[in-house]
Amino acid sequence: MITFRPIFVHELHAFAAVSTPTHRHQSIIDYVQEMFTKGAMRPEWCFILEREGVGIGRVAFWTLPGKDSPSDIVLLDLPWEDENGSELAELLWQHLLVTCRQMGVQQLGYVLDSPAMAPHWQDHAEQRQKILGNLGFHLQRETSRFEWKNNPGITSAPNVLPHMDERVIYRSLSEVGEIAFIDAIMRGSASTLDRQIAQERAEYGPLSQAQEIYQDLQGMSYEPDWWELAYTPDDQLIGFIIPTRSPTFATIGYIGVLPEFRGRGYVDLLLNRGLFSLVQAGESCIRTDTDLQNQPMANAFLRAGFHLFAQRSEYRFRSFG
Structure with a gap:
């Protein structure tokens, strides 16, 4: 049985571990805690997809501090190499649609960076691009990032x-x-x-x-x-x-x-x-x-x-x- 639910604050370590190698966990935990402190994320905006109680997917909402509703998806992770990955993405998205409608979200963004880096660790770029297209997301901009x-x-x-x-x-x-x-x-x-x-x-x-x-x-x-x-x-x-x-x-x-x-x-x-x-x-x-x-x-x-x-x-x- 597959379930979808928001996390509790004490589950942050488990949230960070979903579909993520151990050496990356701390960077995700640090990021989420910082965003909680700054008001860009909330525990009730962090969701986990579970199969028989085991986390197989996660997603979180993000916004600029002071805003009441999310503007973007962050920390989107699924078992990308699973043969049922598309079906799991669709299931996750259907739950998110209900949540977005309840919160009055008008638009939702997602940014995909290459190469993959902390804290989002967006490996499997091709699978992500395919799933985003299947879900109705449209590519609106491509940029070079400078530091x-x-x-x-x-x-x-x-x-x-x-x-x-x-x-x-x-x-x-x-x-x-x-x-x-x-x-x-x-x-x-x-x-x-x-x-x-x-x-x-x-x-x-x-x-x-x-x-x-x-x-x-x-x-x-x-x-x-x-x-x-x-x-x-x-x-x-x-x-x-x-x-x-x-x-x-x-x-x-x-x-x-x-x-x-x-x-x-x-x-x-x-x-x-x-x-x-x-x-x-x-x-x-x-x-x-x-x-x-x-x-x-x-x-x-x-x-x-x-x-x-x-x-x-x-x-x-x-x-x-």
């Missing part, structure tokens, strides 16, 4: 010292306000090489999409002085930089240069400015993503000292009926 690391406590690394450039005047979110930032995001997203942003811009309209991006970024942790707009001395908007913290790492939440100012090196100044804000705040590891097709942005990350460490496929299920 920048510094020694703890060092805030003056050569590649993150703020470059003084008389071509640029910076004004923070506290100075310019929300409307100016939304306008900058809307203008900076024009002619983007990011396929998801371009699609959403066409689907929802430039202003609505900019407002949604702004609200999503507002849901992350940040200091208002980190968010800056860049202007020329004669007050023309050049672009923006929006550093943030997610529940798991610091990141360049969004960066953009207006089309008429691209190709002049401004992206390097903005990226360096964002890095400096995060390093000054004590961050020593910063991660960020860019669309696989956005090679100019990828090159900017490399120039700033980031290294490519993974590729990510972002999936989304959009309708719960």
Whole structure:
């Protein structure tokens, strides 16, 4: 008999052990406990699939802290090499559908990183991709993932010292306000090489999409002085930089240069400015993503000292009926 149920807090070790080699258990336990503390996961959002009382599958929901309902699936694991794997995935999904409808979830995402790494350990990528497709998830974005690391406590690394450039005047979110930032995001997203942003811009309209991006970024942790707009001395908007913290790492939440100012090196100044804000705040590891097709942005990350460490496929299920 196969059953599906949420776990109790004292079962966290058993939850981490499902379909997972022993040497990976602690990284999963540490991750889940950290997410519980930060409010991105809850014990009642962690589920286990059991056959005769033995765990054979698991899944957990995740969201930005402060949100009442899940936005993403994490820690999805099944006996991937089992000949009945597809049937087990379908059974797990049917239970999750009921749970999502009860919680009023409108959409649900899942990200698949390659190579597999802590804390999600997403081995068996092909099986995962096939099962996601069978369940109705659609691939909406593919990105390159970049990471920048510094020694703890060092805030003056050569590649993150703020470059003084008389071509640029910076004004923070506290100075310019929300409307100016939304306008900058809307203008900076024009002619983007990011396929998801371009699609959403066409689907929802430039202003609505900019407002949604702004609200999503507002849901992350940040200091208002980190968010800056860049202007020329004669007050023309050049672009923006929006550093943030997610529940798991610091990141360049969004960066953009207006089309008429691209190709002049401004992206390097903005990226360096964002890095400096995060390093000054004590961050020593910063991660960020860019669309696989956005090679100019990828090159900017490399120039700033980031290294490519993974590729990510972002999936989304959009309708719960």
